Amino acid sequence: MFHTVEWRNSKWPKHPIGKEIVKKVKSNTFWNNMHTCLKIMAPLVDVIRMVDTEEKHSMAYIYSAIEDCKLKVKTNLGDQNDDDRELWKKMERILDRRWSGMLQKPLHAAAHYLNPQYYYATLTSSDEMESNTKLKEGLLDCIAKLALDEEDESQILRDLIVYRTKAGRLGKRGAQACVKTIAPVEWWITFGSEVPALQRFVKSVIGLTSAASPCERIWSTFDNLSCF
Template structure:
C-alpha cells in the first residue's frame, strides 16, 4: 500500500458482519436458545428423548428466547444481505445501513440503553475498530438518497472521510480542487442536480447510474463519485467464483481433463454473469445470495462419461 498510495484496503463487510453475528450467538441468552433449537432437529427427537423435545417446544420461555434472538439479529442479517447482493454496489449504503441496524435493535428491545448496550458494544467493536473506513463515509455523502434526505446525518466524520478519499483517490491537485468546488452545486441541487427527473429517479436508479446520468455539469466530481460508489464492500463475489470451481471439481468429476474443467468453469461463471445482467434489466426475479436454493444447479453440464474436447472445439 505504501507504493500505491491512491488505493484503499478495506475488510470484507460480509465477513465482519458474520463475526458480529457469531459473537452475538455466544451471548448466554442466545446460546441457550440455539442449544435447545439444535435438540429439536436431532435424530433423538423421534425416540424416547423426544419427550424432552416436547417440553422445550411447549415451554414459553424457549420461544421468548427465540423471539429475542430474532429481534436482535434480523437487522444485521438485512445488512448482510445488502452487502452480499450483486444487484448494486453497497459502498454508498453501508454507513447508513449499520446505523439503522443499531437503531432498529435498540427499538426492538424497548429503547432502554441497558437492554441493548451489550449488543451495541459487540457491533461497535467490529465496525469502529475493523470495518469502518473513510470510503464508507464518502459513499454516504455522495449518495443522493442520503444527501437530499431530510434526516441526513451531520456527523463531521462524514465530511472528513470524504476529503480523505479525495486526497487519496484524486492525485491531480487541479482536478481535486475542481471536484471540491463542484460539491456546492451538488449539495444545493443546482444545474443538472435540480432537474425534476434527477429528483424523481433518486430512489429508482443506483447511485452510480444517477451520477452518470446527471453529473455532466460537474465532471471531476462525477468521476470521483462513480469511482467511490461503484466499489463493492464484500469479497463474496470472489468466493462465489471459487465456489463455481469447487462445484465442478468434485470426486465424481475429478477425472475431467484440465482443458474441459476450465471450459466448464468458464461457461458456468459467464452464465451467472448473463443472469446478473438479465436481473438488472428486470427480466429475472431477484435472488437471495444467502439462500443456497437460489443458486443454479450445475448438474446439467455434466455427464458420467467424459468426451474429450480438442482445443479447436472450445
C-alpha cells in the same frame, strides 16, 4: 427434532448430555432467549443480505444500513424495563465497536454522502450531513486518497459546491425527480457531466461492489452440522 428417527436411534436420548439438551430446549427460558436473539440478529442479517446482493451497488447504502440496523435492534429490544435498556446498551457497545473498529471507513462515509437518495432525501438532510463531522472527515479523507493529484483534489472539492447547492444540471427538475427512481451511480452518470472530476470520483466510490464472503463461510460450516 427429538421425535425424528435419527434422534431416537442415536445414543443421545439416554445419554446425560442428551437429556440435558432436551430439558433446556423444552424450557421457556430457552425459547425466550431465542426470541431475544432473533430480535438482535434479524436486522443484522438484513444488512448482510443487502451487502451481498447483486441487484444494486451496495457501497452507497452500507453507512445508512448500519445506522438503520442499530435503530431496529433498539426498537426490537424495547424500553420497558431496566433489563431491556441494559441489554440495548450492551448491544450498542458491541455494534459500535465492530462498526467503528473494523467496518467504518472513509469509503463508506463518502459513498453515503454522495448518494443523492440520502443527500436530497428531505429539505434538511443535506444540512444534517454537512453538520456530521465524522461523515465529512471521512469524505475528505477519501477524496485525498483517491484523487489523481492535487489539482484533481481541488477540482473535486469545488465540484462538491455544485452538488451541495444543486447548481446546474444536478438541480434540474428531471435530475431531482430521478433521485429516488434510479441507482445512484446511474444518476451521476446521467446528470453529472458538468462536474467531471466529481463524477469520476463518485463512480470509483459508489460503483464498488461488496460481499459477505466471511459470513458465507460461517453459513457453510453450519450446513455441515448435524440437525440433531
